Every structure is written in structure tokens, then in C-alpha cells.
Amino acid sequence: MEPDTQNIPTLRHILDEFDQCADLSHRRFPELSADIVYFPHTVDNNLLIQEILLPFDRLQADGLDKLFLQSQFVETRESKAVVVGILEGCVAVFHGEAVYLLDAYGPEGRSVQQSETETVIAGPHDAFVESAPTNLSLIRRRIKSSHLKIIRCEIGEISKTTVYILYIKDIANLKYVQDLQNRINRIETDAINDGGTLTQFIEDMPNSVFPQFLTTERPDVAVSKLAAGRIITIVDNSPTAISAPSSFFEFFSSPDDYYQRWALGTALRLLRFLALVITISFTAMYVSVTTFHYEMIPEALLRTLAESRNRVPFPPVYEALLMEIMIELLREAGARLPTKIGQTIGIVGGIVIGQAAVQAGLTSNVLIIAVASSAIASFVIPSYMMSASIRLIRFGIIILTGIWGNIGLVMGIALIVIHLSNLTSLGSSYLTPIAPMKTGDWKDVFIRAPFSKLSSRPSQSKTMNSIRQKNKK
Amino acid sequence: MPEKLRPFHIAVLMHMTQSGIVIFTLPRNLADYFGTNGWLFLVPCIVVSTFNIYLISLVFRLGQGRSVFEIMEQTIPRPVLYPFYGGLAAVWLVFGCMIGKKYVLIFQMLSFPTTNPMVFKLAVDILAFLMITKGIYSISKAATLFFWLSAWMYLLMLWFFPAFRWERLTPFILKGGHNQFKGAMEIYSAFLGYELSILLFPYVNKNKKAMAGVYAGNLYLAVLYISLAIICFGFFSLGQLKKLLYPLLDLLAYIQFPFIERLENLLYGLFLFPVLVTVVMYWWAAQESVRRMLPRIKLSVLSFLLIAISYSISFIPKTLDAVGVWITNLGYAVTGIAFGFPVLLLLLLLIQRKGGEVRA
Numbered sequence: 118m119e120p121d122t123q124n125i126p127t128l129r130h131i132l133d134e135f136d137q138c139a140d141l142s143h144r145r146f147p148e149l150s151a152d153i154v155y156f157p158h159t160v161d162n163n164l165l166i167q168e169i170l171l172p173f174d175r176l177q178a179d180g181l182d183k184l185f186l187q188s189q190f191v192e193t194r195e196s197k198a199v200v201v202g203i204l205e206g207c208v209a210v211f212h213g214e215a216v217y218l219l220d221a222y223g224p225e226g227r228s229v230q231q232s233e234t235e236t237v238i239a240g241p242h243d244a245f246v247e248s249a250p251t252n253l254s255l256i257r258r259r260i261k262s263s264h265l266k267i268i269r270c271e272i273g274e275i276s277k278t279t280v281y282i283l284y285i286k287d288i289a290n291l292k293y294v295q296d297l298q299n300r301i302n303r304i305e306t307d308a309i310n311d312g313g314t315l316t317q318f319i320e321d322m323p324n325s326v327f328p329q330f331l332t333t334e335r336p337d338v339a340v341s342k343l344a345a346g347r348i349i350t351i352v353d354n355s356p357t358a359i360s361a362p363s364s365f366f367e368f369f370s371s372p373d374d375y376y377q378r379w380a381l382g383t384a385l386r387l388l389r390f391l392a393l394v395i396t397i398s399f400t401a402m403y404v405s406v407t408t409f410h411y412e413m414i415p416e417a418l419l420r421t422l423a424e425s426r427n428r429v430p431f432p433p434v435y436e437a438l439l440m441e442i443m444i445e446l447l448r449e450a451g452a453r454l455p456t457k458i459g460q461t462i463g464i465v466g467g468i469v470i471g472q473a474a475v476q477a478g479l480t481s482n483v484l485i486i487a488v489a490s491s492a493i494a495s496f497v498i499p500s501y502m503m504s505a506s507i508r509l510i511r512f513g514i515i516i517l518t519g520i521w522g523n524i525g526l527v528m529g530i531a532l533i534v535i536h537l538s539n540l541t542s543l544g545s546s547y548l549t550p551i552a553p554m555k556t557g558d559w560k561d562v563f564i565r566a567p568f569s570k571l572s573s574r575p576s577q578s579k580t581m582n583s584i585r586q587k588n589k590k
Numbered sequence: 591m592p593e594k595l596r597p598f599h600i601a602v603l604m605h606m607t608q609s610g611i612v613i614f615t616l617p618r619n620l621a622d623y624f625g626t627n628g629w630l631f632l633v634p635c636i637v638v639s640t641f642n643i644y645l646i647s648l649v650f651r652l653g654q655g656r657s658v659f660e661i662m663e664q665t666i667p668r669p670v671l672y673p674f675y676g677g678l679a680a681v682w683l684v685f686g687c688m689i690g691k692k693y694v695l696i697f698q699m700l701s702f703p704t705t706n707p708m709v710f711k712l713a714v715d716i717l718a719f720l721m722i723t724k725g726i727y728s729i730s731k732a733a734t735l736f737f738w739l740s741a742w743m744y745l746l747m748l749w750f751f752p753a754f755r756w757e758r759l760t761p762f763i764l765k766g767g768h769n770q771f772k773g774a775m776e777i778y779s780a781f782l783g784y785e786l787s788i789l790l791f792p793y794v795n796k797n798k799k800a801m802a803g804v805y806a807g808n809l810y811l812a813v814l815y816i817s818l819a820i821i822c823f824g825f826f827s828l829g830q831l832k833k834l835l836y837p838l839l840d841l842l843a844y845i846q847f848p849f850i851e852r853l854e855n856l857l858y859g860l861f862l863f864p865v866l867v868t869v870v871m872y873w874w875a876a877q878e879s880v881r882r883m884l885p886r887i888k889l890s891v892l893s894f895l896l897i898a899i900s901y902s903i904s905f906i907p908k909t910l911d912a913v914g915v916w917i918t919n920l921g922y923a924v925t926g927i928a929f930g931f932p933v934l935l936l937l938l939l940l941i942q943r944k945g946g947e948v949r950a
Contacts, residue, residue: 409701412852524697524710527859530739531717531866538731539724551738552731554598 126196126216152211159206161223190217232334240376244334249353255336276308279353290579312357321541328502329542331363346578362543368503374565382565392497399491401518407433409522428478434519440488549577599730600803606733606867608783614836617822621831623773625766629819636812639781645932647801652939655796679879685920686872687900693865736863754824779921785928
């Protein structure tokens with residue numbers, strides 16, 4: 118049988134493959150009968166000099182064979198493997214008939230900086246960056262254990278994005294790991310650019326408005342999730358790590374809760390759940406009361422409210438929607454513009470538009486207070502994904518209360534509850550620890566109990582090793 | 591392996607199924623039919639309902655946790671059972687439907703006198719449909735969350751302590767009532783709902799704790815009913831209580847905060863949660879019965895058809911009084927099923943045991 122000539126890696130074949138790729142670098146060493154081919158922007162220059170250029174400079178042609186015996190040079194006999202290797206940051210060395218790959222991956226990247234979406238007051242400030250190796254190093258340096266296992270997958274027909282699944286052996290439930298790996302392997306798409314995109318491919322119910330996997334930019338959060346028996350997924354070229362499985366209530370904790378005294382952490386956590394109630398119900402209650410249930414306002418307050426609303430020509434639901442949309446516009450503009458201008462837009466736009474709207478008789482003062490409180494409360498929720506989802510469903514509830522008053526509000530809440538109860542995260546209930554009821558988890562979900570009381574891992578992890586600490590004081 | 595319902599969730603599910611719209615009229619019925627200290631009549635109701643649950647737990651134990659349909663079909667040919675299944679489904683379906691309709695009519699009376707109540711009914715039915723299609727485990731999860739969203743309301747009873755007077759209870763026991771058999775049946779219907787636990791057997795772990803959940807749910811409901819009734823008897827006078835249409839609404843209207851008052855409207859809205867669970871559970875029970883006859887039909891299609899039928903039926907009674915009559919009459923049938931069904935199953939199990947045909 119004749120050998121498959123197409124599959125034999127030759128310099129000509131590789132150069133043909135990368136034809137019209139202007140960023141490819143091809144260097145010839147005639148005195149050594151060697152050629153190297155690589156993408157300069159994907160390799161670490163120091164490594165290239167140290168491992169190839171300097172030895173090549175010192176050696177004679179016959180010395181190269183000894184050099185290639187070193188383990189960093191991997192002899193490759195398949196053309197496709199050479200192409201993939203070059204794309205992944207390897208330097209392909211052609212010497213005679215043989216081809217060797219040297220892994221010199223080290224592109225330029227953003228240095229480790231603070232997270233902009235998950236800031237904390239106390240505690241570590243470093244955040245994930247776009248380089249998966251850097252992100253893995255941020256985790257590895259925090260978990261110095263051989264039990265931290267990492268599975269490598271590749272997704273995207275064009276992007277060939279590398280995805281790493283991280284778990285701690287003997288703590289994480291392997292069924293979850295297997296399930297997650299299967300879901301990732303089943304993805305058939307051209308490119309995945311971010312962790313946020315990946316979650317929407319692997320979630321249990323991708324059409325839901327609620328995120329079913331927690332995403333984080335913080336290595337300390339990722340490590341705490343791993344230690345709790347959850348699984349972390351890191352996507353190359355994305356600063357967002359995915360934690361799974363997750364529960365609805367998990368989105369209301371912040372790493373700050375653990376870095377501060379437990380009493381303060383508990384108070385903050387309760388405040389966030391209050392913020393959830395305010396976000397969902399404040400504007401809606403205003404609409405409900407001023408449209409249908411004026412009897413609910415005590416007499417003294419009624420006068421203030423009536424004065425505030427007497428010049429407004431619209432029904433309260435239009436007035437509320439107008440202001441809510443205005444707030445969302447300001448928020449979106451603030452998020453898209455550079456930080457300094459964004460802040461100005463936010464403050465000036467808020468005050469000017471708010472005050473002018475009241476003076477022009479387009480809206481009432483009381484509504485401005487309701488809308489502002491509701492917006493501020495939504496920003497208290499630490500997860501941006503969850504906060505955005507809740508702000509979106511708030512519009513639905515406002516419309517429902519505009520139609521049916523209090524019963525509309527209750528029906529909206531019922532709809533949310535029914536939807537939440539149908540959701541799962543990696544097959545486990547999204548409403549853990551309420552349903553299924555796990556009172557043992559409450560002390561690390563609804564409050565942040567002292568560390569001596571947080572002796573077991575969350576039940577949702579379904580870990581075989583639930584004891585996390587034995588200190589009683 | 592599908593997840594099983596835990597005892598706590600069974601307790602919550604049963605409690606939420608039992609509590610519903612009757613709570614609004616219960617104190618008045620107690621005063622009207624049983625007179626002074628009518629709340630004492632709740633005690634025999636608790637005993638009877640507990641005995642009924644005991645019968646159900648006997649079925650669970652003797653049947654070794656098998657589905658009640660399996661128990662029946664083991665001795666009686668399936669086609670013979672079809673009319674019985676149909677009857678069960680019809681009673682449960684329409685009973686659930688009327689509970690929903692009554693809730694909607696009261697809300698319409700309170701806040702939206704000019705709106706067509708069938709629009710609200712449609713919204714409630716859509717919610718019920720969304721809840722029922724995902725199966726009993728999701729219903730139980732939603733019921734648990736609904737329980738926590740509404741359970742805090744019972745703390746509002748503390749608000750009435752300053753206005754409570756023991757002397758209003760009077761030293762007389764059950765004087766001034768009338769038509770007590772009818773009253774007993776109506777009041778007992780406030781406890782109904784636990785009988786649906788007989789259909790939960792395939793969804794629970796086969797141990798003693800499973801049925802403990804049903805007892806716990808019933809007991810919690812009993813404690814709430816008794817405390818609410820005592821508060822009503824000590825807050826209103828007997829004559830007043832007899833005349834009030836919905837004493838609980840008047841109680842709630844009494845609550846005032848500096849920034850909000852007349853909360854009965856909002857709090858009545860929150861009673862949608864237990865009412866919704868009650869409606870859904872009766873419809874789920876009807877669905878389980880129909881599924882036995884039509885096993886191949888898709889679950890969501892069946893739910894849709896049943897809810898569409900029930901929605902059509904709910905057009906028939908137009909007024910609260912008419913709905914009340916339907917509920918009272920269906921209440922007799924549901925009470926009959928609550929006692930008759932487990933007794934029938936026990937007889938079948940005893941026959942099977944004698945014939946040595948009990949399957950594990």
C-alpha cells in the first residue's frame with residue numbers, strides 16, 4: 118500500500134496550507150538545513166530565542182539531531198497535527214524529512230487586573246483575564262493540590278476554542294462532571310467567544326430569562342466554588358468562569374460576605390433579598406395603588422401623593438414605564454461609554470431628566486422615588502446577569518399591575534415562582550435549599566453564619582465528602 | 591431515577607392543598623351553625639380527618655406503597671374501573687374549578703366589580719396549566735415556595751391581640767346554632783385536600799415518614815384554623831360574626847401601618863398561592879385518573895384538554911351563591927371519596943391478601 122502523501126508533513130505542504138496568511142513567519146537556516154514556521158503573535162519570543170534561535174546559532178547541522186532528542190521537541194508525522202500545532206502557538210521545525218513541534222505558546226495579553234463587574238471592598242482584587250493559562254494559574258496558585266483535576270475540551274468548528282473543566286477529585290460529584298463534559302462536547306457551532314455564550318449552550322433551559330449557571334470573573338469565587346464541590350469551566354479568551362450547578366439563591370452572595378465579620382455578612386445578605394423584593398414590587402406597587410387601590414394609602418400620605426400626581430396626564434402604568442425605560446437608557450448609556458463620561462451621563466441625565474420630567478408634569482415625584490429605589494435595589498444584587506434578568510421581568514410585572522392592580526402583582530410573582538420551580542441546573546433543583554428543603558444550607562445562603570458553623574458543603578453539590586471543616590470555635 | 595417527594599414537601603403540599611378559599615368563611619360558618627364557641631367544632635373535625643389519613647396510611651402500608659390504581663386493577667378488570675376513574679376525575683376536576691372560580695368572584699367583588707371574572711379565571715387557569723404540566727415534583731417545589739411567600743401572613747394574627755377579649759367568647763358552649771349536619775359537612779370541607787395524598791404513593795419513598803408528612807400538614811392546618819377561629823370569636827361578637835360574609839377579610843382590613851392601610855386587598859391577593867395549589871392538586875388528581883384510561887395521550891395535551899373543559903364548566907355558575915352551591919354539593923362527593931376510596935382499597939387489599947396475590 119502506498120503511503121498517504123497528503124498526510125506527510127512537508128514544508129511545502131504546510132506553506133501551501135497557510136497560503137495568503139500574511140502573519141505567518143517562515144525562517145530558513147540554510148547552514149543547518151532547517152526551517153521554522155510559526156505565528157509570531159502567538160508565541161513567546163523569549164521562549165523562541167531560548168529554545169530555538171540560540172541553540173541553532175551555536176550548533177552545527179549534525180548537532181541538531183541531539184537537540185531534537187530533548188522532550189520539548191515533539192516529532193510529528195501528520196500534516197494536520199502540524200497545522201493545528203502552529204495554530205495553537207507551536208513552532209514547527211523542519212529538518213530533513215522530520216518535523217518537530219515546540220510548544221512556545223505565549224501571546225500578548227492583558228495583565229491581571231481588578232474585576233470591573235464584581236468589585237469587593239475587602240479581600241483579593243485580582244480577576245480573570247482573557248488568557249486561559251493565566252486563569253488556570255490564578256486557580257492553581259490558590260489550590261495546591263493534585264486533586265484539582267482539569268479536563269480539556271475544544272469547541273467551535275472555526276474558533277477551536279479551548280475549554281477547561283475544573284473539579285476537585287473526591288469532592289465534586291463525577292456525574293455532574295460527566296454531564297457537563299457531555300453537554301460541552303455536544304455543542305456544534307462555528308465559534309464560542311465568551312463564557313457567557315457557552316452557558317447558553319449548556320444550560321438546562323436556555324430559553325429561560327434566569328441564568329442557570331453562576332458566572333464569575335473572580336478567581337477567589339471560583340476557588341470557593343471548587344472547594345464547595347462545584348465544577349468550574351474556563352473558556353480560553355474569556356475572563357468569565359462558569360460555576361455549576363447553581364441555585365437561584367447563590368446569585369445573591371458576594372465574596373465580601375466572607376471577608377467581613379459574619380454579622381455584617383448576614384446583614385448584607387438579608388439586605389440583598391430585601392433588594393430583590395423592592396426591585397420587583399416597588400414601582401409595580403406604585404402603579405397598582407395609584408391605578409386601582411387608592412384606599413390603601415393613609416389619609417396623610419394620600420394628600421402628598423395626590424398633589425404629586427395631579428398634573429400628570431397619563432395613567433400611572435405609562436408614567437412608570439416611561440421612567441423605567443429612561444432609567445434603563447441611562448444605565449445602558451453609562452455602561453457603553455468610557456467610565457468617566459458614563460458617570461456624568463448617569464448623574465446629570467438622572468437628575469436633569471428626573472427633575473425636568475416632574476416640572477413638566479410628565480411624571481410625579483413619588484414615582485421618581487419608586488423608580489430610583491427600584492433601580493438602586495437592582496444594582497445591589499451582586500450578579501450582573503441575575504440583576505439584569507430581574508430588571509427585565511420587572512417590566513412584565515409593572516404591566517400586569519397596570520392591568521389588574523394587586524392581583525396582577527401576585528399573578529406576576531406566581532408566574533415567576535412557577536417558572537423557577539421548573540428550572541434545574543445540571544439536573545439539580547434551581548430552588549435548592551428551599552425546594553428541596555435543606556435547612557442545613559440556609560446558614561450559608563440566607564445568612565452568613567460564623568465559619569465554625571459552616572462545617573458542611575452545600576447539598577446541591579451532591580458531594581461524597583460533605584465535611585469541609587471540623588473547627589468548632 | 592426520578593426524585594421522590596420528601597416528608598417535609600408532602601406536609602407543605604398537603605397543607606397548601608387543604609388551605610384555600612374556605613378560610614375566609616370558616617369563622618362565620620362556625621358561629622352560624624354552631625353558635626357560641628363554635629370553634630370547638632374544629633376539634634372533632636381534626637379527629638375525623640386524622641382518622642381518614644390513618645385509613646390512607648393503612649392503604650399505603652398494606653399496599654406496600656403501590657399506586658392505588660395498580661391495587662384496584664389487580665383485582666378488578668380495568669374496563670370495569672373506567673366509569674369509576676371517570677367519576678373521580680369529574681368530581682376532582684370540577685371541584686378544583688369551582689374553588690378557582692369562587693376565589694376569582696370574591697376578588698372581582700372586592701376590586702374589579704365591572705370586569706368579567708372569566709378573564710381572571712383564564713389567568714388563574716393559565717398559571718395552573720403552567721404548574722401542572724411539569725409534574726408533581728415541580729408542583730411540590732412551587733408549593734413550597736408559595737408556602738414561604740404566604741406563611742408569614744399568619745403572623746399578622748398577633749396584630750389582633752390588643753383588641754381580643756376573652757369575654758366575647760362567652761362561657762356558653764355551642765349554643766345558638768342551627769342545621770348542624772349541613773354545617774358540619776361544610777366546615778369539614780375546609781379540611782379536604784389531604785385525601786389526594788392517596789395518589790402520591792408512587793412518588794414517595796416507601797417508609798413510615800412519608801405518611802407522617804400528611805399528618806403534619808393536617809395538624810398545622812388545624813392549629814391555624816383553631817387559632818384563627820378563636821381570634822375571630824374574641825375579636826368580633828357572635829352576632830357580628832354571624833352577619834359578616836367574609837370575616838377574615840374584615841380582620842385583614844383592620845390592619846393599619848403608617849404608610850399603608852386597608853391591606854385586605856393585597857393580602858387577599860396573596861391567598862392566590864394556596865388557592866392555586868389547591869386547584870392544581872385537584873386537577874392533577876383528575877389528570878392522574880384520566881391518564882389511567884388514556885395512557886398514550888401526551889401529558890401537556892391532556893392537561894390542556896382538562897383545563898379547557900373545566901374552564902368551560904366554570905361559565906355555568908354566574909354568582910358567588912351559585913358557586914357556593916356547587917362547592918357544597920361537590921364537597922359532599924369529595925368527602926365521600928375521601929372516606930370511601932381508602933375503605934374500598936383496604937377491602938381490595940384484604941381480599942388480595944387472603945388470596946395471597948399481594949405483589950411487592
